[in-house]
Amino acid sequence: FNKQFQPFPGLAAKMDPVPDHGEESYVGNGRLTGRKALVTGGDSGIGRAAVIAFAREGADVAINYLPEEESDAREVIELIEKAGRKAVAIPGDIRDEAFCQHLVSEAVSQLGGLDILVNNAGHQKSNQSILDISTEDFDRTIKTNQYAPFWIIKAALPHLKPGSSIIGLSSVQAYDPSADLYDYAQTKAATTSYVKSLAKQLGPKGIRVNGVAPGPVWTALEVSGGQTQEKLVEFGGDTPLGRPGQPAELASIFVQFADNTGSFATGQIYGSAGGSGQP
Template sequence: MADTEPMIHEDGLPGHESALDRQPEWQPLYPGSGRMAGKAALITGADSGIGRAVAALFAREGADVAIVYLCEHDDAAETRRAVEAEGRRAITLAGDVGDKAFCDRAVAETVAAFGRLDILVNNAGEQHPDQDIRDITEEQLRRTFQTNIFGMFFMTQAARPHLKRGAAIVNCTSVTNYQGSKELLDYSSTKGAITAFTRSLSENLVGEGIRVNAVAPGPIWTPLNPCGGASPEKLKDFGKDTPMGRPGEPNEVAPSFLFLACEDARYMSGQVLHPNGGTIVNG
């Protein structure tokens, strides 16, 4: 359908991590301890940024990883190398999470490759800054919701038959859900929907022994913002308005995903963690 085509030709998103002047810090910060030994994880948006950091950390902790991404093949190949350097198996799956058929195929190929699926990380997302609500086109509005929230429904629907007791789903929401963002009206709205989805899905699955939680990052240095996801005015002071006075790095966010995905968080479901540089939010 035309209204769900990836908007990569409009603004260059999702963007190449390899093209950034300052490379994000995605490498795991600590030695592994086997917290995900024998597990298989599917991570969307895993070619760069937070997704790459999560993939590398999961691999260090013992997981095999399916790297789902849109179109940045060079970045995805680097993530695969990072996973394999930790001694784990990796597959790369290129496609649009807003396409239900692709989500079905991605899950099927993951299970075929690894024989199981234990962890689903719904991380893929897109954003497009606009100063005026009247500038948000119908195509952009549909596309942002298609990727950011429809994609989570589609991927979870595909994964559900393979998730057994003890499995975990971790969704990526945002500080903009709690604070709002005057430049990201459509994006912030999808992040609010993701938080509600997380809490509702938790209620739906907790009785089956499947935990569902979320992470709400603050401003994190990834390709998304410098490649068109933020206005030039916002980008020049990106992250400086946090109490810590700087943007975060992907490897400062990944441990939140690890905690929620592993048995350390076995008594947590329906919750949101906030790696955001010290910003206090209700939630």
């Protein structure tokens, strides 16, 4: 890719090339008819691909995003509605516990329930040394990637019935961390652990918990500080497939975990990294 930079959080519409989230390619088969989903970070990237797939599979969807991402979010809302499903937009910063509680209650109220929760939103910033990471930057990463899912899951659990699905976003960084992603990588290892722990805790309640572990995927996260400009040029080129993934290539994984035909899968981390890393 060409060198390019956007201020955090970045907009998919301004990327070169614009990522493929499945806008033109994903075709649903009614696998999630009648389901109700909440997806954080649903305006762009992997979250957007999951939202498009959910809607085209028959689910009503609420999305959360930062106010700065409103233009991307509007496109997603239109795509959900074009699929004939109810779309709910709930902008706000998930680093705030009170907002996380509001987010869930608003989604439940407007959707009429909740049975799919995707904790997708994340913060990633490349720093060559631990000495370059400010306390404020570290706090943003931890609050976004660890505290927010904790708060959101706690708020959602009273509404989740047997057959519900929680999906966390881990990363290849949990297994093969880059030197310049010290803080981000440890949050993804934590995500892997919470998925496996919570799956054991919620299994008796009939609630499944799984995670997706992407490798290099072309999203706004990468051009808004997640990678150095030098790494962007060869981004994904070191995978066995020789390229980065597109968000659309992960959409079916989220559908698989959300769909109750996969009702015996819980505590699993599904890797999608072009052959690199684990699992």
